Amino acid sequence: MSKQAIVTGGTRGIGKAIAVCLKEAGFNVAATYGGNDEAATRFKEETGIGVYKWDVSDAAACEEGVATIEADQGPTDVLVNNAGITRDGAFHKMTAEQWRAVMSTNLDSAFYMTRPVINGMRERGYGRIINISSINGQKGQFGQANYSAAKAGLIGFTRALAHETARKGITVNAIAPGYIGTDMVAAMDEKVLDAIVGQIPVGRLGTPEEVADAVLYLAGDKAGFMTGAVLTINGGQYIAA
Ligand code: NDP
Numbered sequence: 620m621s622k623q624a625i626v627t628g629g630t631r632g633i634g635k636a637i638a639v640c641l642k643e644a645g646f647n648v649a650a651t652y653g654g655n656d657e658a659a660t661r662f663k664e665e666t667g668i669g670v671y672k673w674d675v676s677d678a679a680a681c682e683e684g685v686a687t688i689e690a691d692q693g694p695t696d697v698l699v700n701n702a703g704i705t706r707d708g709a710f711h712k713m714t715a716e717q718w719r720a721v722m723s724t725n726l727d728s729a730f731y732m733t734r735p736v737i738n739g740m741r742e743r744g745y746g747r748i749i750n751i752s753s754i755n756g757q758k759g760q761f762g763q764a765n766y767s768a769a770k771a772g773l774i775g776f777t778r779a780l781a782h783e784t785a786r787k788g789i790t791v792n793a794i795a796p797g798y799i800g801t802d803m804v805a806a807m808d809e810k811v812l813d814a815i816v817g818q819i820p821v822g823r824l825g826t827p828e829e830v831a832d833a834v835l836y837l838a839g840d841k842a843g844f845m846t847g848a849v850l851t852i853n854g855g856q857y858i859a860a
Pocket residue numbers: 627628629630631632633634651652653654655656658673674675676701702703704724725751752753754795796797798799800801802803804
């Protein structure tokens with residue numbers, strides 16, 4: 620029987636590649652998004668994957684959203700916490716709004732999304748939770764005190780929850796992508812991006828599909844012995860312990 624997957628921020632960029640990859644591998648997939656109806660409609664027409672709109676930084680909306688998806692497609696086996704934003708700025712100019720927006724969308728959301736699915740996974744003795752962190756949560760990045768903190772927080776969350784759930788057949792892993800060619804990266808200053816690509820030993824940006832393939836592995840039955848891990852997919856830009 621098909622397994623049920625939810626991918627937050629699944630209508631564009633990395634999330635879209637993940638949703639498509641899981642669907643092609645036989646999962647029933649629901650893709651959530653925050654506000655870009657045009658991209659979501661295009662995605663739905665292109666892929667046939669169901670789309671659901673709510674703000675992942677809103678706890679009640681996440682609870683309600685998960686309940687709606689589960690009513691449509693059944694209990695969740697795989698949750699990919701992928702939705703994320705950047706609100707960059709040098710720390711001495713960073714506002715509390717920039718800090719809060721990034722923390723709530725990138726980190727609080729993982730709590731808000733995982734909490735409604737975890738009891739069902741525990742009862743059924745099976746689950747796969749995959750958190751999309753970032754190279755900048757591992758090494759820190761100029762102008763991203765908020766984003767680096769949130770993405771590092773996701774790694775701590777991954778490791779703690781992996782301890783708690785291992786005996787229940789639930790694995791919890793993180794992926795830390797380097798620079799991947801999506802809208803998020805396209806929004807960067809061209810000169811800054813050129814300089815970053817110059818620091819990537821592989822000599823190019825990664826593709827969303829390269830991240831999706833790793834998610835597919837972690838989402839599968841064969842990855843049952845892998846939990847609490849952080850997979851780096853960054854072209855060699857940062858080789859962490
Ligand atoms: P994109 O900006 O291309 O897509 C982001 C997705 O998240 C969209 O579907 C968007 O919905 C959704 N989203 C954003 N905010 C919210 C919200 N408040 N509520 C619900 N959905 C929301 O991002 P990427 O594909 O580049 O990034 C995906 C993840 O990977 C992020 O967590 C990012 O931090 C991480 N990452 C990205 C890297 C990169 O180089 N691109 C590198 C390392 C990590 P909508 O379309 O409605 O706006």
